Amino acid sequence: MHSGTAQFSETLEKYKIEIEHLNAWFSEKHALKDISMNIKSNSVTAIIGPSGCGKSTLIRCLNRMHELTPKARVSGQIRLDNEDIYAGIDPVIIRRKVGMVFQKPNPFPTMSIYDNVVAGLKLNGVKDKKKLDEAMRRSLELASLWDEVKDDLKLSGSSLSGGQQQRLCIARALAVEPEVLLMDEPSSALDPIATGKIEQLIISLKEHYTIVIVTHNMQQAARIADFTAFLYLGELIEYGDTAHLFENPSKELTERYITGKFG
Amino acid sequence: MRLELTRLMDIGLERLKNMTLDMARLSEKTVSTAIDAYKEGQNVTEQIFRWSDELRILQDEVSDLAIEVIARYQPVASDLRLIKSCMEISYGFSRFGRYAYDISQVLGIFSDISMCNKTSIEDAGKQVKKMIKVSINAFAEQNIDLARSLSKMDEVVDKIYLDFVKNAAKAPDVDLKCALSGTLILRYLERIADHATYIGDSVIYIVSGERSSRK
Numbered sequence: 416m417h418s419g420t421a422q423f424s425e426t427l428e429k430y431k432i433e434i435e436h437l438n439a440w441f442s443e444k445h446a447l448k449d450i451s452m453n454i455k456s457n458s459v460t461a462i463i464g465p466s467g468c469g470k471s472t473l474i475r476c477l478n479r480m481h482e483l484t485p486k487a488r489v490s491g492q493i494r495l496d497n498e499d500i501y502a503g504i505d506p507v508i509i510r511r512k513v514g515m516v517f518q519k520p521n522p523f524p525t526m527s528i529y530d531n532v533v534a535g536l537k538l539n540g541v542k543d544k545k546k547l548d549e550a551m552r553r554s555l556e557l558a559s560l561w562d563e564v565k566d567d568l569k570l571s572g573s574s575l576s577g578g579q580q581q582r583l584c585i586a587r588a589l590a591v592e593p594e595v596l597l598m599d600e601p602s603s604a605l606d607p608i609a610t611g612k613i614e615q616l617i618i619s620l621k622e623h624y625t626i627v628i629v630t631h632n633m634q635q636a637a638r639i640a641d642f643t644a645f646l647y648l649g650e651l652i653e654y655g656d657t658a659h660l661f662e663n664p665s666k667e668l669t670e671r672y673i674t675g676k677f678g
Numbered sequence: 679m680r681l682e683l684t685r686l687m688d689i690g691l692e693r694l695k696n697m698t699l700d701m702a703r704l705s706e707k708t709v710s711t712a713i714d715a716y717k718e719g720q721n722v723t724e725q726i727f728r729w730s731d732e733l734r735i736l737q738d739e740v741s742d743l744a745i746e747v748i749a750r751y752q753p754v755a756s757d758l759r760l761i762k763s764c765m766e767i768s769y770g771f772s773r774f775g776r777y778a779y780d781i782s783q784v785l786g787i788f789s790d791i792s793m794c795n796k797t798s799i800e801d802a803g804k805q806v807k808k809m810i811k812v813s814i815n816a817f818a819e820q821n822i823d824l825a826r827s828l829s830k831m832d833e834v835v836d837k838i839y840l841d842f843v844k845n846a847a848k849a850p851d852v853d854l855k856c857a858l859s860g861t862l863i864l865r866y867l868e869r870i871a872d873h874a875t876y877i878g879d880s881v882i883y884i885v886s887g888e889r890s891s892r893k
Contacts, residue, residue, distance in 0.1 A: 634752050661754040663887030670755045675685050 431456040431595060431625040432477060437491035439472050439481055446472045448649040450491070454642075459617060459626045461640035461657070463633055465672065468646040470629040474597045477627065478513035479506040495595070511539070514588035518600040520580035522572030522587070529568040531583055535591040550590050557623070558586035559616050578609025582616065589620075596620065598628040602635070614639050633673055637661045645669045687751035691760060694743050698764045698771070701736045702814040704729060705774035709810060709870060712778035713803035716785065716863060719792050726782040730775035740768035759887060763880035767817060770873040770880075774810065777866040777873075784859050794856035802838040802867045805831060809874040816881045825885075828878035835871035839864040 432454040439447035447469045454460050462470045475481040476489055479500060493500050500509045522531045532551045533541075541547060551568075555561040560582040564575070572583050581601060588596060598617070602610040617626055617639050630636050636643050637657060644654040645666075653660060653669040664670045671677050708729040715722040744761045747753060753761055785791070809831050816824035842864050846857040879890035 633754070637754065662758060664755050673754045674757050675687070 429456045430454060431496065432627075433492075433494040433497075434477075435492040435494075437473075437476060437489070437493060439469070439476055439489050440487065441472075441484060442486040446649050447476070450646075450651045452644060452651060452654050454625060454627060456625050457621050457623075458641040459621050459628060459639050460642045460644065461636035462627065462629045462644050462646060463631075463636050463673075464646035464652075466631075469649040470646055471599050473646065474515075474599060474627055474629055477595070477597055478510045478515055480510070480515065482506070511535075511591050512593055513595040513597060514591065514593035515597040515599070516581070516584050516588050516601050519604050520577055520584050522575070522580050522583050524571070524573045526572055527569045528564050528572050528575070528583060531572040532586050532590050534587060539591065554586040554590040557589050557620065558582045559612065559619070560586055576609070578605050578612055581605060581609070581613060585613075585616065585620075589624075593624065595625045595627065598626065600629055600631060603631060610635070633661075645672060647672065685751075687747060687753060687757060690743065690747040690751065691753075691757060694740065694747065694761065694764050697736065697740050697743065698768050699814070699818060701733060701740065701768055701771040702817065704736070705733055705771040705778075706807075706810050706814060708733065708775045708778040710807055712781040713799075713807065713867075716781060717796060717800060717803070719785070719790075721782075721785055723779070723782040723786055726775075726779045730772075730779040733772045733775035737768045737772040741765055756884065756887075759884050763884045766880045767877050770813075770877045773873045774870055777870045780866045781863050784862050788855050788859045791855060791859050794853065794860060798838050798842045799860060799863050799867070802835050802864055802871075805834050805838070806867045806870050806874070809835070809871050813874040813877040813881075816878055820881060820885050822882055822885045825878035825881035828875045832871045832875045835868050839868040 430453040434450055434452050434454070437447055437450040438445065450473065462473055464470050472481060477493060477500075481487050481489055489501065495509070495512065498504070523534060526534065529551055530537075532554050533547045536547060536550055541550075552561060555564065560579060563579060564570075564583075567574075572580065575583060581604075585596075585601075601617075602613045605613065614635065617628065620626060621641075628636075628640065640657045642655065643657045643660045645652045645660070645664075645668075647668055653664060653666045655665075660669065661673060664673065708726055711722055711729075712726050714720075715726075744765050747761055748758075751757075809828055812824050812828055812831065815821065816828070843861055846852055846861060849857075876890075882888055882890065
């Protein structure tokens, strides 16, 4: 179970995402090497590893953002609900189902809080004001931001604090009703209080979504993730139950990394 | 190429190991003194009490340092297992002190027991001393083979204790003073042997992550 090609023992578990023999390149650079792992529905899965190990590349492959980089390519298979996301499906549809939140909060600076949240819906052609209002409120509530901004919806998204801006970006990602939420170091630019709120939010969101988070902060992975994957030089070294990985890792390399014996 | 890092946490872990080894040496001396005093009929209760109390204080210090290292460095994997085990092992060493004190008190309760047959206690005492040494060496060297050997050694002490109790129960002309004092001392020795075995379990856990089903 706690091996490079992770297959959890509970064969009846439902996997939201199945990754098989995934390889990714940036031009000649082989960034991901034969990654196979399954991601369970309604769970938080953390990807850890040193800088440049392929963490961000891995999650960018999960919603086909990797291919937006010039000279980037991918081989292998990624199945979302048993459907190969690279087999002739419009990547826009995949990105609607698999939302993403980035390291630095990036609300649209000229838009109000309201418009930021519903931007994706409007782009998808939703014009009904009632529907937009409902989606906006639901998304802000899910992102635990509604109570803080409900009286200031016309203010610019940039007027919020860093932590609030990140939750606004999470609300924006949730508004289009994705099934999977990818988070690339979502709290690395935030203070400990804002980080705590994002972590609580992630835990509460897994009831509705499958979450994959890249983090440099191993304590964060230990706090919020159900499963943790350790990547090193593009290879999946170990993947399994978070508590087990942090108490008794199976691989010497994982042990050395998480105990800070190499960086 | 991997960059090898010196970690701030290592200073704390080294101190934790050294404090636990200090306890190990003191607990070994305490138990040996109590066993030898029984054989020679000496009253060493006061001395044993002081050492036992010192062990209790040292155990608190180990716990405090362990908590501090956890709070400051958020250890994981083998570091975390070492810290958890140092807390458990230091408890084991403090129990050695407490049982040594209980042994020394038996002489006070029964005064002269020089007429009693001491063979069982001497045999169990010898085995327990050996087990304490093995448990300390297993911890100091993180030696999983030594740690595993304790379980078999413990069976010897268990047998001596149970044989003594059974014989005392069925002997027609049993000397009550000898039977009671012998049972008590053997019971304390048997508990020390158990704790030595638990220390072995903790060493196995530190090295391999394997948990024991004992206790």
